[in-house]
Amino acid sequence: MATVEERVKAVTARVLKLDPEEIKPEHSFTVDLGAESVQSVELVAMFEEEFGIEMDEDAALSVETVGKAVEFIADVCKQQGVDVEQ
């Protein structure tokens, strides 16, 4: 199974139409990857679908970088009893 980071990068690449190889943990979704506000909403939705979790919108949308998203999602998975590869 792919790791949380690989899956986050794959979803991000799909939604923002990027090459997954170009996406780094330190990248900001908005500043570096060019996510517009509507795409941020889509990213949250697609992360929920990918991991089978429910995220609090306010908390999820306050996550700024790919690396922080990985940590945030791993944490939510743990809280909601979803097994993931670290």
Added chain:
Amino acid sequence: MRLILVDSPDEARGNFYPLALSRPLWELRCGFNSLGEKLIARIGADSVAYFVADYMADAYRAKVDYPVNDMSVLGGDDLLIVDPRIKADSFNVAGEGPSEGGLDEQGGILYARIAKADLAGLSTNDIGEFIEAAKANLPNVESSLPTWQYIWDLILANAGQITADFATAGKSGVEGTVEEPNAVRGNKKDVYIAEGATVHPMVVLDAEHGPIYIDEGVEVHPFSRIEGPCYIGKGSILLGAKCREGNSIGPVCRVGGELEESIIQGYSNKYHDGFLGHAYVGEWVNLGALTTNSDLKNDYSCVSVMLDGRRSINTGSTKVGSIIGDHVKTSIGTLLNTGSYVGAMAIIMATGKPLPKFIPSFAWFLEGIVTKGFGKGKLYETAGTAMGRRNCRWSEAEQAMWDAVFEMTAPMRNRAIKKGRREMLTR
């Protein structure tokens, strides 16, 4: 005689959603004022008390002067309990007389007149139980009093109600300011401009087919055309509006563009061009420029509306526009389909195509699908900002009420979000 307005059962209130999500039915408008004001005036009550759904009691209590959900008002002297769906103009039950429960066709209590002597036997701590006890213990009669059944009944009755309310008000002439040149068509006796209202130059008031009542503090800007019957509420501003017949605009609204046979509850903006017809718009709504609704189908057949997101209800009318809940915001260029339901607190981003006919409350409609968007926290922030601009306050009680509405409307919203996710995944 004491009047107790008890809000209708939930299943009946649902026919008035999304407007009734945040207010009791008697706060809905038709003509000059609310259904409650009409009932109170018709019945000539000495005092009034209210019973509303528990989740909105605190928020409602802060807005009104009469007691809300206070069981102590059910003791003491004779009282008359009334369901707000009863059409006030037809209410013909004497305030005094022997105890009596008036039942509708389904056996629900439409009114209960309870004499002081019978009150003690009905003692309870719950208004629902109190009414059931009244029904069980007092003589019942079949009542044929006409009632409002659906939210669109108010829209369709509005023009006639304005004419009736104008006659009841018995006012005519100019107490405010009318700046020349202006044109009044029809009989000048059918126009009333209240104190503090200002009608700018180059305005046409067309009272040929119905009366026009411009309430206190209204401003009508140049190149507006107002066709009667029409009521414009206190402190509202018309900005070059093409205000066709049958409109009731509540207090503190900003209205431009074309408006026909519509009701705006109050504190809402439709500042720019765009057509709104046979619509009911809640409070704190902002309709972006060129937001337009259809109110007539291409084949002239009757319009149907989905109030629960699943079941279409035939309105029996060829003209029904949009039903738009409180705090809705639409983007520029939004196109609303005939008989659309836009849930309270919904955020709409136009797609260039007519929207789905049912948008759930608290939905963020983005890129053609219902999403969770930025969540209800952002919606509350926006609501607070919008209310602050009109010197009103977003209170804790208000937020608690909307939290309850959020939960109540979750099943419909979650279904729409799931559907949206499926579409998102196939893009």
